[in-house]
Amino acid sequence: MTTPLVGHLDPDFLVIMNETQDMLRQVFGTATPLTFPISATGMAGMETCLVNLIEPGDKVVVCIQGFFGQRLVEVAGRAGATVTKIERPWGDVFDVEQIREVLSKVRPKFLAIVHAETSTGAWQPIEELGKLCHEFDSLLVVDTVTALGCVPLKVDAWGIDATYSCSQKGLSCPPGLSPISFSTRAQEAIARRKTKVQSWYFDITLLSRYWDAERFYHHTAPITMIYALREGLRLVLEEGLEVRWARHLRHHRALKAGLSALGLSYSAVEGHQLPQLNAVRIPAGVDDLTVRRKLLADFGIEIGGGLGDFKGKVWRIGLMGHNSRANCVFQVLGALEQCLLAQGLKVAPGAGVAAANRFYAENY
Amino acid sequence: MTTPLVGHLDPDFLVIMNETQDMLRQVFGTATPLTFPISATGMAGMETCLVNLIEPGDKVVVCIQGFFGQRLVEVAGRAGATVTKIERPWGDVFDVEQIREVLSKVRPKFLAIVHAETSTGAWQPIEELGKLCHEFDSLLVVDTVTALGCVPLKVDAWGIDATYSCSQKGLSCPPGLSPISFSTRAQEAIARRKTKVQSWYFDITLLSRYWDAERFYHHTAPITMIYALREGLRLVLEEGLEVRWARHLRHHRALKAGLSALGLSYSAVEGHQLPQLNAVRIPAGVDDLTVRRKLLADFGIEIGGGLGDFKGKVWRIGLMGHNSRANCVFQVLGALEQCLLAQGLKVAPGAGVAAANRFYAENY
Numbered sequence: 001m002t003t004p005l006v007g008h009l010d011p012d013f014l015v016i017m018n019e020t021q022d023m024l025r026q027v028f029g030t031a032t033p034l035t036f037p038i039s040a041t042g043m044a045g046m047e048t049c050l051v052n053l054i055e056p057g058d059k060v061v062v063c064i065q066g067f068f069g070q071r072l073v074e075v076a077g078r079a080g081a082t083v084t085k086i087e088r089p090w091g092d093v094f095d096v097e098q099i100r101e102v103l104s105k106v107r108p109k110f111l112a113i114v115h116a117e118t119s120t121g122a123w124q125p126i127e128e129l130g131k132l133c134h135e136f137d138s139l140l141v142v143d144t145v146t147a148l149g150c151v152p153l154k155v156d157a158w159g160i161d162a163t164y165s166c167s168q169k170g171l172s173c174p175p176g177l178s179p180i181s182f183s184t185r186a187q188e189a190i191a192r193r194k195t196k197v198q199s200w201y202f203d204i205t206l207l208s209r210y211w212d213a214e215r216f217y218h219h220t221a222p223i224t225m226i227y228a229l230r231e232g233l234r235l236v237l238e239e240g241l242e243v244r245w246a247r248h249l250r251h252h253r254a255l256k257a258g259l260s261a262l263g264l265s266y267s268a269v270e271g272h273q274l275p276q277l278n279a280v281r282i283p284a285g286v287d288d289l290t291v292r293r294k295l296l297a298d299f300g301i302e303i304g305g306g307l308g309d310f311k312g313k314v315w316r317i318g319l320m321g322h323n324s325r326a327n328c329v330f331q332v333l334g335a336l337e338q339c340l341l342a343q344g345l346k347v348a349p350g351a352g353v354a355a356a357n358r359f360y361a362e363n364y
Numbered sequence: 365m366t367t368p369l370v371g372h373l374d375p376d377f378l379v380i381m382n383e384t385q386d387m388l389r390q391v392f393g394t395a396t397p398l399t400f401p402i403s404a405t406g407m408a409g410m411e412t413c414l415v416n417l418i419e420p421g422d423k424v425v426v427c428i429q430g431f432f433g434q435r436l437v438e439v440a441g442r443a444g445a446t447v448t449k450i451e452r453p454w455g456d457v458f459d460v461e462q463i464r465e466v467l468s469k470v471r472p473k474f475l476a477i478v479h480a481e482t483s484t485g486a487w488q489p490i491e492e493l494g495k496l497c498h499e500f501d502s503l504l505v506v507d508t509v510t511a512l513g514c515v516p517l518k519v520d521a522w523g524i525d526a527t528y529s530c531s532q533k534g535l536s537c538p539p540g541l542s543p544i545s546f547s548t549r550a551q552e553a554i555a556r557r558k559t560k561v562q563s564w565y566f567d568i569t570l571l572s573r574y575w576d577a578e579r580f581y582h583h584t585a586p587i588t589m590i591y592a593l594r595e596g597l598r599l600v601l602e603e604g605l606e607v608r609w610a611r612h613l614r615h616h617r618a619l620k621a622g623l624s625a626l627g628l629s630y631s632a633v634e635g636h637q638l639p640q641l642n643a644v645r646i647p648a649g650v651d652d653l654t655v656r657r658k659l660l661a662d663f664g665i666e667i668g669g670g671l672g673d674f675k676g677k678v679w680r681i682g683l684m685g686h687n688s689r690a691n692c693v694f695q696v697l698g699a700l701e702q703c704l705l706a707q708g709l710k711v712a713p714g715a716g717v718a719a720a721n722r723f724y725a726e727n728y
Contacts, residue, residue, distance in 0.1 A: 001365050001588065005538055007666045039540070040404035040565065043583040047565045075564045168584060174369055176403070176540060176586030198562050200439045201404065201411045217671070219407040220532060222540030224365065225589070302371045307581070 008221040023233035029154035037177040045164025045178030048202040056080030067119035067308040110139035116146035119307040121279030122268040130159020150276035161186040172321030173232035248275040254356040258333040261355035278317040299335040372585040387597035393518035400575040401541040409528025409542030412566040420444030431483035431672040474503035480510035483671040485643030486632040494523020514640035525550040536685030537596035612639040618720040622697040625719035642681040663699040
């Protein structure tokens with residue numbers, strides 16, 4: 001980001017834009033031209049996907065298994081959609097049959113679902129959903145904010161029609177951009193709109209005229225943020241996607257072994273726990289804020305508090321991108337041990353780190 | 365921006381947010397609490413002001429004297445407003461009487477007008493418009509994208525009810541944020557809405573709950589961009605607003621003397637030419653792109669081409685913020701002289717810089 005600023009139509013910047021798009025397509029697993037970052041944060045990507053696909057009165061189905069599913073309902077409602085909600089308890093995931101049943105009844109314009117639910121740490125299987133949606137002539141919209149760069153994501157192979165992510169999680173850039181991608185099928189749906197997209201800033205058809213060869217002026221691109229994204233993507237591809245996904249899984253398993261040894265259990269159902277977002281239940285009698293403040297003040301470690309229904313009940317420990325590594329696992333286990341002891345919990349000294357190291361030794 | 369990243373609810377970051385808001389209020393000339401940057405570029409600020417104030421069917425009046433007035437019409441239309449347009453020829457400005465006449469007929473929810481029209485270089489007087497709008501129970505919305513930090517702007521004293529700007533012009537930060545401010549009167553109008561704001565990302569009421577003491581999570585703030593904005597604002601206040609405005613005027617006048625000596629005339633009407641954006645007509649027989657490419661390739665100087673009606677007809681030379689200084693005046697005059705000579709124009713050698721220096725000597 002310290003690279004000197006140039007204009008948003010400078011020939012050198014146009015090269016950087018092309019490189020950024022090429023790498024973003026590889027990371028998303030797509031060949032679709034309409035792949036670029038929105039000049040705003042991840043939630044703007046959500047709004048971009050929804051407002052471009054929704055015309056007032058359109059029927060859509062939203063899957064809710066946490067805070068960000070609720071967000072999807074809110075944003076879709078403001079765009080004029082008639083929303084059918086389907087729900088799972090927080091921490092759970094949907095199975096294909098539950099979704100099939102609703103799709104066959106509602107036959108919506110699209111189904112929207114969160115791949116990696118940041119509020120619960122639940123890892124929603126997505127692989128089969130594109131095919132399923134297309135059976136019912138519905139599009140598939142997937143929130144990959146916490147997924148991209150951490151867990152397998154194959155936009156084209158899985159038939160995802162619109163997806164949005166962010167810069168600051170799996171890509172380890174500063175927050176400020178929202179990478180998006182629209183399939184040909186989604187673009188065709190947008191081309192059939194009878195009304196203008198309600199948002200001018202998020203109008204993907206106007207934006208694409210700046211990102212494609214036309215280079216039509218829409219708004220002044222956030223140059224330094226795009227420098228950052230380009231470098232973040234380059235590092236992802238230098239490591240390799242498969243290697244990166246495996247790395248996230250490895251350190252998650254080590255952390256989980258350590259957290260279990262400290263007596264902490266995950267809030268997401270077994271078998272569907274995100275490697276990059278380890279959400280654990282706060283033990284009875286432990287004060288949420290005291291622990292999180294001590295972690296930050298004494299150790300410079302920030303873990304997330306609970307959102308929505310999980311406020312005060314859950315801690316969320318990120319091991320994302322650069323931070324998915326043994327050093328971070330050891331740090332957070334050591335610091336948490338000290339915090340839990342200070343809260344009067346009985347913890348065998350060094351139990352967390354010992355369990356993590358046992359895991360590493362036995363499995364790698 | 366190289367300051368290490370912290371979380372968007374980190375206690376240290378909350379201090380930075382408060383400092384940024386305090387300084388932004390000083391630079392806008394307002395005491396209104398609802399003053400903070402939108403996490404997106406300047407055009408997002410336009411959309412934020414319009415969608416928060418407009419409910420479907422609301423009558424609004426938009427003043428068009430260039431490209432960005434047309435943008436206001438487009439964005440207001442997408443928000444469901446019934447738009448009355450009033451127009452002046454490109455390069456001209458509105459007088460109070462023309463606006464009064466339309467306000468008295470339409471009695472709109474608000475009047476929207478561009479303070480510094482980036483496409484024409486015209487400097488619209490704003491001082492009297494707040495009082496005028498309030499006579500008709502209308503609000504005043506002002507685009508200060510190219511004005512803030514360059515020319516006098518007094519949001520409270522002039523009765524401006526909603527305004528938006530950008531980070532990359534008068535504040536000399538990278539592009540990526542849009543500072544906005546809403547008056548108490550505007551907030552009351554928003555509180556009286558019967559419908560939700562169509563955009564969730566730009567909903568000022570939700571956003572204000574993150575920027576005020578509640579610190580309610582809305583989206584992840586673009587931390588590094590806010591670091592940049594804070595430093596940009598600090599530098600503006602270190603210099604002093606009056607001193608900064610006078611500096612912009614001084615170097616504009618020197619540049620204008622030089623450009624006149626090179627035979628170039630301004631596209632905005634006399635007496636209403638922006639100091640920070642010097643838009644000049646491209647002389648007959650001169651090739652727009654050849655000159656702009658040579659300026660960039662040989663001298664590293666980017667000047668703007670024409671927008672909309674002025675495409676191919678006008679060059680736009682920015683002297684904004686840090687770049688409003690004699691060194692930049694000399695550079696661009698010297699480089700332009702060489703480009704114009706290469707295009708076969710007759711220019712007295714050194715005439716531009718000589719005229720600028722004569723101006724500096726006689727006036728300062």
